[in-house]
Amino acid sequence: xxxxxxxxxxSPTGHLHIGGARTxxxxxxxxxxxxxxxxxxxxxxxxxxxxxxSFESIITSLRWLGLEWDEGAEKGGSYGPYRQSECFHLxxxxxxxxLKNGNAYYCxxxxxxLEERRKLALKEGRPPGYDRRCRSLSxxxxxxxxxxxxxxxxxxxxxxxxxxxxxxxxxxxxxxxPGIISDFIILRTDGTPTFHFANVIDDLRMRITHVVRGxxxxxNTPRHVVLYKALGAEPPRFAHLSLIMGPDGARLSKRxxxxxxxxxxxxxxxxxxxxxxxxxxxxxxxxxxxxxxISDFVKRFDLSALGKSAAIFDRGKLDWxxxxxxxxxxxxxxxxxxxxxxxxxxxxxxxxxxxxxGEIIESLxxxxxxxxxxxxxxxxxxxxxxxxxxxxxxxxxxxxxSARSVISGFVxxxxxxxxxxxxxxxxxxxxxxxxxxxxxxxxxxxxxxxVSGRLHGPELAKMLPILGKARCLSRVEEVLAMQ
Ligand code: GLU
Ligand code: ZN
Numbered sequence: 409x410x411x412x413x414x415x416x417x418x419s420p421t422g423h424l425h426i427g428g429a430r431t432x433x434x435x436x437x438x439x440x441x442x443x444x445x446x447x448x449x450x451x452x453x454x455x456x457x458x459x460x461x462s463f464e465s466i467i468t469s470l471r472w473l474g475l476e477w478d479e480g481a482e483k484g485g486s487y488g489p490y491r492q493s494e495c496f497h498l499x500x501x502x503x504x505x506x507l508k509n510g511n512a513y514y515c516x517x518x519x520x521x522l523e524e525r526r527k528l529a530l531k532e533g534r535p536p537g538y539d540r541r542c543r544s545l546s547x548x549x550x551x552x553x554x555x556x557x558x559x560x561x562x563x564x565x566x567x568x569x570x571x572x573x574x575x576x577x578x579x580x581x582x583x584x585x586p587g588i589i590s591d592f593i594i595l596r597t598d599g600t601p602t603f604h605f606a607n608v609i610d611d612l613r614m615r616i617t618h619v620v621r622g623x624x625x626x627x628n629t630p631r632h633v634v635l636y637k638a639l640g641a642e643p644p645r646f647a648h649l650s651l652i653m654g655p656d657g658a659r660l661s662k663r664x665x666x667x668x669x670x671x672x673x674x675x676x677x678x679x680x681x682x683x684x685x686x687x688x689x690x691x692x693x694x695x696x697x698x699x700x701x702i703s704d705f706v707k708r709f710d711l712s713a714l715g716k717s718a719a720i721f722d723r724g725k726l727d728w729x730x731x732x733x734x735x736x737x738x739x740x741x742x743x744x745x746x747x748x749x750x751x752x753x754x755x756x757x758x759x760x761x762x763x764x765x766g767e768i769i770e771s772l773x774x775x776x777x778x779x780x781x782x783x784x785x786x787x788x789x790x791x792x793x794x795x796x797x798x799x800x801x802x803x804x805x806x807x808x809x810s811a812r813s814v815i816s817g818f819v820x821x822x823x824x825x826x827x828x829x830x831x832x833x834x835x836x837x838x839x840x841x842x843x844x845x846x847x848x849x850x851x852x853x854x855x856x857x858x859v860s861g862r863l864h865g866p867e868l869a870k871m872l873p874i875l876g877k878a879r880c881l882s883r884v885e886e887v888l889a890m891q
Contacts, residue, residue: 412444413617416470416477417607419451420462423668424469426721427622427652427660430686434649434714435620436475437687437706447614448480450491453606458493469669473679474702487614492606499601502609502639503562503594511638512594514560515542516553537590538563562595564638572630577618577647577712584630592631604628608635611644620647620711647711650690653718660721676749676779678737681730688725690715698725699732727777734776743769746782753783755790760874767874771866788860789874793886797861804857805887810846811854815884817843818855822880833869858887 416432418424424432439446448470452458467482479485489495506512515538526536543565545553554560572584594605601609607628611619619632626648636643654664666672672682680702687705688698691714734742746769750757757765772785787796805811820843821836822828828836841847856868859880865871872880 410615410617412439412442413447413615414439414444414620415447415449415480415611415614415616416475417449417451417610417621418466419454419457420459420466421454421457422462423670424466425660426667426669426672426686428466429469429473429475429669429682430652430689430719431620431622431649432470432475433473433683433686434647434711436477437702437709438618438620438711439478440706441709444617445478446475447485447487447616448477448483448490449610449614450481450493451603451606452491452493453496453601453603455493455600465670469673472673473669473683475683490614492601492610495606495610496600498613499595499606499609500599503601503605506564506594506638507562510565512562512564513543513591514545514550515563515591515593516545516550516558516560517541518558535587535590537587538592540591543591559597561593561597563591564594564635566591566634570634572633574626574629574633574646576626576629577620577645578650578714579623579626579648579716582626582629589630589634594635604631604635608632608639612636612639612641616644618645618647618711620649623648623651647714649714650716650718652689652721654721657718664721665723676781677726677730678733678745678779681726681733684733685726685729688729689719699729731777734779735773737773739766739770742773745779746772749780749783750786753786755783755786757790759790764874767870771870771874775865785865788862788865788871793858793861793883794890797857797887797890798863801857801861801863802890804853804863808850808854810844810850811857812888813844814840814846814851814854815858815888818858819881819884819888822877822884825877828872828875828877828880830869830873833872836872858884861887 414435416428416435418428436446438444450463452463463481470477477483479487480490484490503512507514522538525539525541529536529539542560542563550560566589569586571586572588574582574584576582592604593602595601629646629648633643652660654660660667666675669682673679683702684699687700687702687709691705691709693700693704693708737745743766747765750765750769760768768786768789769782772782775785776782817840818836821839825832837851841851844851852868853863856862856865859868859871859875875883
């Protein structure tokens, strides 16, 4: 068996879509699992819609995700060029070969003529595809059409009677009955290749053994299969991955929120979490674990056992997974990730020492789903309580019988000390309990509210030492005055 070669073949007409990222992940993981080669090919034959900015953005997103390719754009390899825009001459000469051996022919029909005949065919209940009119033009007929100023396209000659069967790795046997495709265009009037032609020529040229791509390309596959045959080659194996759908069952689009990897990155998702979540679509670990390193997925996943039904985009699950990764991020790294958000937030970070800023970020990690959450979570360290107190917290203070005496007691305890360190916090609690007779939640909640304005947040043992004596006192006084 030759070693496995797979490719990811994006068209650079926008950012890397989350569905594309999943296709890239599966190709990458399959190559890694099988000791094969992962190729990145850029399908930019549509010169109008392809942009350099999209190319850069796709490459940046793949690298950010850690889906490094072995061969291809920006990397080189033995089967280049890896950008289709650099290969127009190759497609032309392959088309000429097909013309020479009778597998393709020139078609001089004008678009408006084709459209007219298509309408008529529909009206008369015939198949609306190309009617093969130019299949048997003689050389002199071709010449006279040329003289009329018509520029021909090149069409592939497709036998009418064949049934095309694709043994898809994911979907099993899929058969396409006779007449489903007619003689389709491989080269346009300007000599540029169609998507189908360039795609197949390149998969052949790059010795691709497995074409792993989105299910939206399944309907293109019969065309590709006949192209391989016409070119005298065996088709590769195909694996068509189910698409990602929004929770409403419609194909994932802008109205479901972020859809590009770039947006997820900007919204504070970690690459490892996004990969983990993408890996989970259509795959389950034997022990039902939702969070696992991508190396586990590479080891365990089975291309032929990936789910056939649509994968549903579940943002709640993604957030949960991302939160788990945030909790497990080493302190220095988390700080590096959060600082830009805190700096942008407008908080006066100079109020705290470098060490204290590190501790602040540490104290937030348990309550974050995405990185920008650090801003709201850190508010109690930077903003006056009055501006951030939650209505529920206000309500709590109002309705609690003992809150006021607990808070006053807390002020006394703080005043007794020069500084507050983590070990002081339980001592303060004990002293307060003794003085007020209140314990548990009734004791800690008023304090939490008095220093942070919130019912939930970082542990008091972390928060109080970071805030320090002076800030604690001024906040508490603010809250007492508010009531
Ligand atoms: N350029 C195609 C796309 O972006 C990929 C086709 C394929 O993977 O065969 O959808
Ligand atoms: Zn024609």
